[in-house]
Amino acid sequence: MILTPAHWEAVLEQARREYPREACGILAGRAGPPQRVERIYPMTNADHSPATYLMDPQEQFRVFKEMRRDGLDLVAIYHSHTASPAYPSRRDRDLAFYPEAVYLIVTLQERERPAGRAFRILDQDRVEEVPFQVAG
C-alpha cells in the first residue's frame, strides 16, 4: 500500500490530536495492485474511548456513497492504539468485516515516536502483514 507523506502525516496528526482516545478513519483510492491511497476520511470514534473504536454509521454511509460517486475503492481502515503495539488485538480481529481492506494501525505507545504497521485480517486467527510505503 502506498500513501503520500501528506496522507500519512494526516493520520498521525489525527492520532495525536485525539489522544488519549483512539482515532479512526478510512483511506480510499485504488485497490490496485499496487494499492494507492488518494483520499483520507477521518471518522468519528463513536465510542470516544481510549481502548476501543467504532465508526459512526451515519458517517460510514456518507463516505461509502461519496467513494462510489467518485470511483474510489476502499483501500484501508486505520485506527490508533494509544497504549499497545501496532498489531491487531483480539477485538480488532473480531470486528474485521472487510477482508479486502488493509487494516493500518498506528501506535502512540511512544508518543514522540508514533509507528504504523499494516495488515490484512483474513479471519479471527489469520493476520498477514502488508508492506506499506510512504511515497510521493
Add this chain to the structure above:
Amino acid sequence: MKVFINGKPDELDEVMTIARLLERRKARPEIVSVEVNDRILQREEYAKTILREGDAVEIVFFMGGGREA
C-alpha cells in the same frame, strides 16, 4: 422487483424484508448498519421493513476494534 443495494441494481424474486435480504446475503444483523432511501433503520425495524420497487438500500459492516481484548 428491482432495488439498488450499495448502488448496484438487484432483481428480487420475492417480497422481501430487510431481515430476509440480510439473511440471503449472509450478513448478520448485529454487525451491520442499514439505510433505506437515506434513512438509517433501527435493528428492530429489519423484520418489518418490506422492500419496494426502486428502494435504495445501503449496507455497511461495522468498522471497529481497539486494544481492549
